[in-house]
Amino acid sequence: MDSLMHIIEVRNVSFSFEGVAAKVIDNVSFHADRGEFVSVIGPSGCGKSTLLRIIAGLIRQERGKVIHLGDEIEGPVKGISFVFQDFALLPWLTNIENVKLGCSMLDISETERMRKALMELEDVGLSGFENSYPNVLSGGMKQRVGIARALVSDPDVLLMDEPFSSLDELTAEILRKDILYILKSKDLPVSSVIMITHNVEEAVELSDKIVILSHKPSRVKRVIGVDMKHPRNKHSRPFMKTVDEIYATLTK
Ligand SMILES: Nc1ncnc2c1ncn2[C@@H]1O[C@H](COP(=O)(O)OP(=O)(O)O)[C@@H](O)[C@H]1O
Numbered sequence: 001m002d003s004l005m006h007i008i009e010v011r012n013v014s015f016s017f018e019g020v021a022a023k024v025i026d027n028v029s030f031h032a033d034r035g036e037f038v039s040v041i042g043p044s045g046c047g048k049s050t051l052l053r054i055i056a057g058l059i060r061q062e063r064g065k066v067i068h069l070g071d072e073i074e075g076p077v078k079g080i081s082f083v084f085q086d087f088a089l090l091p092w093l094t095n096i097e098n099v100k101l102g103c104s105m106l107d108i109s110e111t112e113r114m115r116k117a118l119m120e121l122e123d124v125g126l127s128g129f130e131n132s133y134p135n136v137l138s139g140g141m142k143q144r145v146g147i148a149r150a151l152v153s154d155p156d157v158l159l160m161d162e163p164f165s166s167l168d169e170l171t172a173e174i175l176r177k178d179i180l181y182i183l184k185s186k187d188l189p190v191s192s193v194i195m196i197t198h199n200v201e202e203a204v205e206l207s208d209k210i211v212i213l214s215h216k217p218s219r220v221k222r223v224i225g226v227d228m229k230h231p232r233n234k235h236s237r238p239f240m241k242t243v244d245e246i247y248a249t250l251t252k
C-alpha cells in the first residue's frame with residue numbers, strides 16, 4: 001500500500017436532500033491520515049451527520065468523492081465502523097448479541113464471533129453484562145456497547161457522530177478518556193477516527209486535527225492541527241488558546 005495514501009479523503013463533496021433546493025454540504029474537502037483522530041465541528045443543523053453518513057457510504061453525495069484507501073466509497077464497506085449519537089442498540093437483543101452485530105460483514109464462524117464480542121465487551125469495561133439487555137444499562141454503558149459493536153470488526157476507520165452528546169458531562173468525560181485508552185491498547189489499531197461534534201473542548205481534548213465547518217450549507221472554514229500530549233490539561237495555556245481560536249472561527 002502507498003504509505004502516502006490518505007486513509008479517508010473527502011474530495012469536493014456537495015449534497016442537498018431530494019426536493020430541497022438549498023444545499024446542505026457545499027464543496028467540502030479534508031482528509032484523515034494514518035493514526036489521526038480528526039474531529040469535524042460545526043453548528044447544529046449545518047450538515048455534520050449528513051456528511052458522516054456520506055463518508056460511511058450510507059447516503060450518496062451529489063458531487064465529489066469519498067476515497068477510502070484509494071477506493072471510492074459507493075456503499076458501506078467492511079473496514080469502516082460507525083458509532084451513533086443515540087447508541088442505536090436493538091432492545092430485543094442482549095448486549096453481547098448487539099456487539100456481535102458488528103461482525104455481520106466478516107466471514108468468520110459463530111464461535112469466532114462470540115470470542116471477539118466477549119473480548120470487546122471486556123475491553124469497554126462491561127464484563128458481566130453479556131446476557132442482560134440494553135435497558136438495564138445507563139447511557140454511558142449503552143454507548144460502551146455501541147463502541148464495542150463498532151470495534152469488534154477491527155475497523156481501520158471509526159466514524160463517530162457526537163458519541164458523547166447524549167451523556168451527562170461527567171459520564172462523557174470518563175468515556176472520552178477511556179476511548180483514547182481503548183483505541184491505543186487495541187492489538188489491531190484503528191487507523192483513523194473521524195468524530196463529529198459541536199463541543200469545542202471535546203474536540204481539542206481528543207483530536208490531532210479539527211475541521212471547522214460553517215453554518216448550512218457546510219463549507220470548511222478552517223482546519224486546525226492540535227499537537228499536545230495526552231492526557232491534555234484543559235486549563236493549560238495551549239489548550240485554552242486553541243479553544244478560543246476555534247470559537248472565534250465558528251462565530252466569525
Ligand atoms: N431527510 C431530510 N430531508 C430534508 N432535510 C433534511 C433531512 N435530514 C436532515 N435535513 C436537514 O439537513 C440539515 C443538516 O442536517 P444534519 O446533517 O442532521 O445536521 P447536524 O448533524 O449538523 O446537526 C438540517 O438543516 C436538517 O434540517
Ligand SMILES: [Mg+2]
Nearest residue numbers: 048049050162
Ligand atoms: Mg447531527
